[in-house]
Amino acid sequence: xxxxxxxxxxxRLTALRRRMMSSGPDGAWIIQPENRRYLSGFKxxxxxxxxxxxxxxxxxxxSLLITDSRYTLQAQxxxxxxxxxxLRQDLADxxxxxxxxxxxxTLGFEQDYVAWGLHRRLHDRLHGLSPNVDLxxxxxxxxxxxxxxxxxxxxxxxxxxxxxxxxxxxMVRRLRPxxxxxxxxxxxxxxxxxxxxxxxxxxxxxxxxxNSALPHAVPTDRGLQTGEPVILDVGAxxxxxxxxMTRTIFLQEPTPEFRTIYRTVRQAQLAALKEVRPLxxxxxxxxxARNLIREAGFEDYFGHGLGHGVGLAVxxxxxxxxxxxxxxxxxxxxxxxxGIYIPGKGGVRLEEMVxxxxxxxxxxxxxxxxxxx
Amino acid sequence: xxxxxxxxxxxRLTALRRRMMSSGPDGAWIIQPENRRYLSGFKxxxxxxxxxxxxxxxxxxxSLLITDSRYTLQAQxxxxxxxxxxLRQDLADxxxxxxxxxxxxTLGFEQDYVAWGLHRRLHDRLHGLSPNVDLxxxxxxxxxxxxxxxxxxxxxxxxxxxxxxxxxxxMVRRLRPxxxxxxxxxxxxxxxxxxxxxxxxxxxxxxxxxNSALPHAVPTDRGLQTGEPVILDVGAxxxxxxxxMTRTIFLQEPTPEFRTIYRTVRQAQLAALKEVRPLxxxxxxxxxARNLIREAGFEDYFGHGLGHGVGLAVxxxxxxxxxxxxxxxxxxxxxxxxGIYIPGKGGVRLEEMVxxxxxxxxxxxxxxxxxxx
Numbered sequence: 023x024x025x026x027x028x029x030x031x032x033x034r035l036t037a038l039r040r041r042m043m044s045s046g047p048d049g050a051w052i053i054q055p056e057n058r059r060y061l062s063g064f065k066x067x068x069x070x071x072x073x074x075x076x077x078x079x080x081x082x083x084x085s086l087l088i089t090d091s092r093y094t095l096q097a098q099x100x101x102x103x104x105x106x107x108x109l110r111q112d113l114a115d116x117x118x119x120x121x122x123x124x125x126x127x128t129l130g131f132e133q134d135y136v137a138w139g140l141h142r143r144l145h146d147r148l149h150g151l152s153p154n155v156d157l158x159x160x161x162x163x164x165x166x167x168x169x170x171x172x173x174x175x176x177x178x179x180x181x182x183x184x185x186x187x188x189x190x191x192x193m194v195r196r197l198r199p200x201x202x203x204x205x206x207x208x209x210x211x212x213x214x215x216x217x218x219x220x221x222x223x224x225x226x227x228x229x230x231x232x233n234s235a236l237p238h239a240v241p242t243d244r245g246l247q248t249g250e251p252v253i254l255d256v257g258a259x260x261x262x263x264x265x266x267m268t269r270t271i272f273l274q275e276p277t278p279e280f281r282t283i284y285r286t287v288r289q290a291q292l293a294a295l296k297e298v299r300p301l302x303x304x305x306x307x308x309x310x311a312r313n314l315i316r317e318a319g320f321e322d323y324f325g326h327g328l329g330h331g332v333g334l335a336v337x338x339x340x341x342x343x344x345x346x347x348x349x350x351x352x353x354x355x356x357x358x359x360x361g362i363y364i365p366g367k368g369g370v371r372l373e374e375m376v377x378x379x380x381x382x383x384x385x386x387x388x389x390x391x392x393x394x395x
Numbered sequence: 396x397x398x399x400x401x402x403x404x405x406x407r408l409t410a411l412r413r414r415m416m417s418s419g420p421d422g423a424w425i426i427q428p429e430n431r432r433y434l435s436g437f438k439x440x441x442x443x444x445x446x447x448x449x450x451x452x453x454x455x456x457x458s459l460l461i462t463d464s465r466y467t468l469q470a471q472x473x474x475x476x477x478x479x480x481x482l483r484q485d486l487a488d489x490x491x492x493x494x495x496x497x498x499x500x501t502l503g504f505e506q507d508y509v510a511w512g513l514h515r516r517l518h519d520r521l522h523g524l525s526p527n528v529d530l531x532x533x534x535x536x537x538x539x540x541x542x543x544x545x546x547x548x549x550x551x552x553x554x555x556x557x558x559x560x561x562x563x564x565x566m567v568r569r570l571r572p573x574x575x576x577x578x579x580x581x582x583x584x585x586x587x588x589x590x591x592x593x594x595x596x597x598x599x600x601x602x603x604x605x606n607s608a609l610p611h612a613v614p615t616d617r618g619l620q621t622g623e624p625v626i627l628d629v630g631a632x633x634x635x636x637x638x639x640m641t642r643t644i645f646l647q648e649p650t651p652e653f654r655t656i657y658r659t660v661r662q663a664q665l666a667a668l669k670e671v672r673p674l675x676x677x678x679x680x681x682x683x684a685r686n687l688i689r690e691a692g693f694e695d696y697f698g699h700g701l702g703h704g705v706g707l708a709v710x711x712x713x714x715x716x717x718x719x720x721x722x723x724x725x726x727x728x729x730x731x732x733x734g735i736y737i738p739g740k741g742g743v744r745l746e747e748m749v750x751x752x753x754x755x756x757x758x759x760x761x762x763x764x765x766x767x768x
Contacts (some may be wrong), residue, residue, distance in 0.1 A: 071444035091698025092610040133512035237465040325464025
């Protein structure tokens with residue numbers, strides 16, 4: 023299902039063209055799957071990089087969707103505002119003809135997504151054209167547009183967050199000693215499907231005891247035990263949009279050490295949360311949480327950034343960490359997820375999805391499932 | 396679980412070093428996830444390109460695994476033959492120090508996986524070293540090693556193929572008119588998990604009626620109907636290795652047109668299959684199937700290649716299609732999957748996983764579930 027109106031895509035194309043006119047190339051070549059979907063509504067995914075299900079070619083007056091025969095019908099159906107062209111050969115061999123036809127002399131490309139080898143081949147072909155065409159990095163033109171969510175997107179993100187909140191709530195009720203991480207993970211997936219998710223944002227993380235010290239643990243056959251932390255990091259997709267949330271649970275009482283760790287992580291999260299407002303610096307938010315964790319003596323055990331944007335991709339701009347400061351705009355949806363991980367023992371992570379509104383943060387994920395020590 | 400012996404990884408490293416000595420760079424930088432796993436046993440996946448969970452740096456005498464704090468423990472555990480280094484900054488900023496430390500003057504990179512932007516940043520940093528280091532395309536050095544499967548790999552691939560064959564067999568028994576494509580897809584996933592799969596190779600394709608004309612259809616809420624084709628294209632993962640198979644089913648009798656199409660596809664598959672032998676040209680196999688489809692008048696409706704290699708990745712070398720001929724070596728595991736797709740009406744695809752043995756093909760997927768018209 024596509025809940026976006028046709029007009030949404032046309033508006034986005036107009037916005038992209040306006041940005042291109044002011045500073046960009048004559049044409050934009052869009053192959054990154056979320057950017058492609060954002061601009062066209064074409065929902066095909068790329069199962070495995072660098073396999074591609076299609077590219078957009080956008081100039082001032084033309085909108086082409088280049089795909090292969092596997093996706094032609096789908097593209098025509100999902101992106102009717104694009105001229106769909108079917109490749110009969112490799113992209114680097116087939117695309118130049120359409121670039122020439124568009125009359126572009128410079129073509130923007132997604133430099134953090136296009137492989138060096140494909141760029142090289144395409145560069146050579148485009149320089150064989152007369153007149154020749156130069157490839158120019160797009161520098162995140164579309165990613166930047168995606169950072170600030172439209173009202174329709176916020177609605178869908180909130181629905182995806184609600185869905186996963188309810189799933190997690192139910193899952194926590196079902197956790198019991200002896201259940202394995204894999205069983206819990208699989209049950210989360212089932213609950214998400216039953217709740218109407220298109221799929222998960224990523225394979226669920228269920229990490230118990232020492233495994234919870236691995237921030238990206240893969241569920242194992244380890245059985246859950248009382249007293250130790252169980253990290254559940256899950257997300258669901260709805261209408262293409264992702265949710266992402268984390269809770270840390272103890273079956274019965276945590277040890278005093280983990281009680282302290284839990285409280286520190288929660289306070290770090292709240293410290294960051296209360297500074298959320300339009301145009302706040304991303305590094306400022308990270309510092310709020312990090313300082314609190316440092317003061318508690320756990321600085322060395324919080325090795326990742328505070329959070330990341332969420333939208334069509336589960337990880338997207340803005341990155342919110344100790345480096346690369348950006349001012350976070352109103353309408354941005356991102357996670358706040360501090361964690362403390364003690365190798366060999368276990369970890370605690372708490373993650374919310376937050377929307378920046380004029381008045382401050384709006385938490386999109388559920389507000390319960392916190393231990394109140 | 397890792398069914399490979401420690402020695403397997405050491406042998407692969409030795410083989411890579413031998414290849415590098417004869418023609419390659421001083422060092423190899425491996426970031427492509429399956430290549431990384433193949434050489435090291437480090438199982439972390441990259442959920443989303445270009446997010447990376449780690450890189451290998453391999454020289455004549457050193458084996459480094461560079462990751463970040465999320466994966467340090469996992470890397471130490473899964474790849475004990477590597478020195479694990481934890482990045483505290485971006486890869487392009489952090490890696491050059493270790494490259495310099497290895498003493499390499501030329502560093503091979505995976506040109507079809509490394510993004511242009513990352514290459515550019517790393518190139519600049521490596522040229523800031525003294526002596527400076529040149530980046531050189533690896534030209535599929537590791538992918539080439541992966542093409543020919545070791546006996547342990549064949550065992551796992553066969554187990555993965557058996558697993559999905561049984562799942563598909565059971566699923567076909569459960570299909571009934573009115574069941575939706577999504578319901579069937581979800582049930583396949585459940586059956587695969589219950590059968591012990593780590594996960595699926597890709598989201599199952601269940602495409603009925605006109606949807607079956609889309610080779611990469613995503614399951615919809617459409618209910619299955621009698622008389623029309625239902626394509627089931629599924630795969631499961633076991634110990635990291637993928638399976639991939641496709642059947643086309645009719646609930647009750649196909650129409651005369653689809654009977655003809657089905658028979659044509661099946662004969663095309665058998666025509667290719669009987670030519671499988673060590674060193675056969677990939678284009679020769681494709682031509683066997685394609686000629687038969689052409690003679691039946693359906694040439695325009697078979698828009699994809701005949702098949703692809705299967706291993707740690709569900710799509711890997713060799714590509715078996717009408718272009719880019721390669722000689723297929725003994726020990727190669729690949730798919731034979733001709734299809735005919737009539738837009739608006741429906742399609743038929745049949746896919747087997749085949750191993751090349753001295754004596755000819757060994758079909759790894761099940762041999763039943765074919766209509767005998």
